[in-house]
Amino acid sequence: MNKLLAMEVFVQVVDAGGFTRAAENMQLPKASVSTLVQGLETALAVKLLHRTTRQISVTADGAAYYERCLRILSDVREAEESLSRTKLSPSGRLRVDAPTGLASEILIPALPDFFERYPDITLELGCSDRPVDLIEEGVDCAVRGGLLGDSALIARRIGILSFVTCAAPSYLARYGVPRHPRELERHRCVNYFSSKTGKIYDWDFTLNGERIQMPLPGVIALNDSNAYVAAGVAGLGIVQMTDFALEEHLRAGRLTQVLDEWITDPIPIHVVYPQNRHLSAKVRVFVEWVAEHFAAHPGMRIRTTPNLLSSQQAAQ
Template sequence: MNKLQAMEVFVQVVDAGGFTRAAENMQLPKATVSNLIQSLETALAVKLLHRTTRQISVTADGAAYYERCLRILADVREAEESLSRTKLSPSGRLRVDAPSALARDMLIPALPDFFARYPDITLELGCSDRPVDLIEEGVDCAVRGGALGDSTLIARRIGALNFTTCAAPSYLARYGVPQHPRDLTRHVCVNYFSAKTGKVYDWDFSRDGERIQLPLPALVALNDSNAYIAAGLAGLGVVQMSTFALDDYLADGRMVQILSDWTTDPIPIHVVYPQNRHLSAKVRVFVEWVADLFANHPGMQVVTPAPATIEAAA
């Protein structure tokens, strides 16, 4: 038995809450994962996990061993990466998750620069507005928009999104141009709802100290930013979307800005990763690269305090 591999498998099983998910995350057969855990328990002469047909749970001995494994594996990775850093070539598979519009318009166009710097990293980029569970789904880090809550992650704020209210020329020709946010109650809007909770978000507007927040009527509500933009382009209603995602459509006239003297609340952007993981070289360089990318993007309000542990959505 490879003791270090067995430790890594044990940590993955605990984090993922089961053998099947751990095997998928590590790209190992489920039988291999199960056999390694059994061999580990035999070698230690203790029971690490309680197993039932529905779930697993960690024993008291297993919880203590889990914490020791995290420290040991972190020390091993640090020793390895202290050598790899001298070669300036982080390597391996990196799994990242990002909102679809951010991935399409900011991350993916800049990836040639990332791979030019780090040619030995292979990237798996999940693109959706669904908040993933980093540990359960084996994701190394994620770029997230909006308030963070629920479970503890390490988060670094890398910017904030500005929003623009607009509509397609075909829509405005049919319904007219609203002059005040409250005029939108007599219009048709395209709403956005949370992929996690299903909650439809209110719209907000601010001007000269006045702030208005209200729900608005809609024929359609969506939970994906690419689909949301497509609905606006199709003339289905007024949309309120991140400015960077609308720039090209506003420039070529496919969308027209309205209520330009009103602003909306900016949305903070963070890059997050699990706090019980040693920050590997490949994650470290990606975090620094994406922070630099956002810092130099004209559509961002940038705030970059030191990394901190906060309550962040899994």
């Protein structure tokens, strides 16, 4: 039995919570995964996992062995990288997840630079506004917006997002231009709801120390950023979205900013990865690269003044 492979498989089974997911993550037959874990138990003469038809759980011996495996596998990888060119030229499959808007507008356009630097990395990029479980789904790292609630992840802040409030010219011609956030209660707004909880997010505005946070009426609610912007461009109502997602539509005149002086709460952007997983060279270089790229991107800066372009368009 390949003891190191068996240890890697055991760690994957514990991390993924089952044999099926671990087999998928490691691209191995499920039978092979089961056989390797059973071989470990036989060699150690201890039971590492409790198995039922629905789930697995780690025994006390299994939990202790899991922690030892993590340290041993980490040491092995570091030794291998120190004796090879992997440190200079990371390689292999890298699984990353990012919100749809950030991926399409900021991350993907910059990827030619990433692949020029690291041509031996194969990237699998999941793009959705659905929060993923990194360990359960075998994701190496993720770009996330907003407050982080998962203490099992290591997070590095890489930017901040500012928001603007806009509507299509056709909508404003029909329903009028709001001059104060309270006037939005008489308008049609496009709402955004959480993919995880289904809760519709409140709208917020701040000006000269006055802060307003409230739910607003709308005829449609969406949970995908690209679809949300499309709804605004289609004239379905007033939208509140990130600067970078709306910039092109503002320049083209498909959207016009309203309530220019009112600032919406910015949200932080982090790149996160599991703390109990060895930070391989490919993950490390991606984290460094994405932090560098986001820090230099103009869409990651806090908005402190009105969008001059949209103000000029509104006055025309």
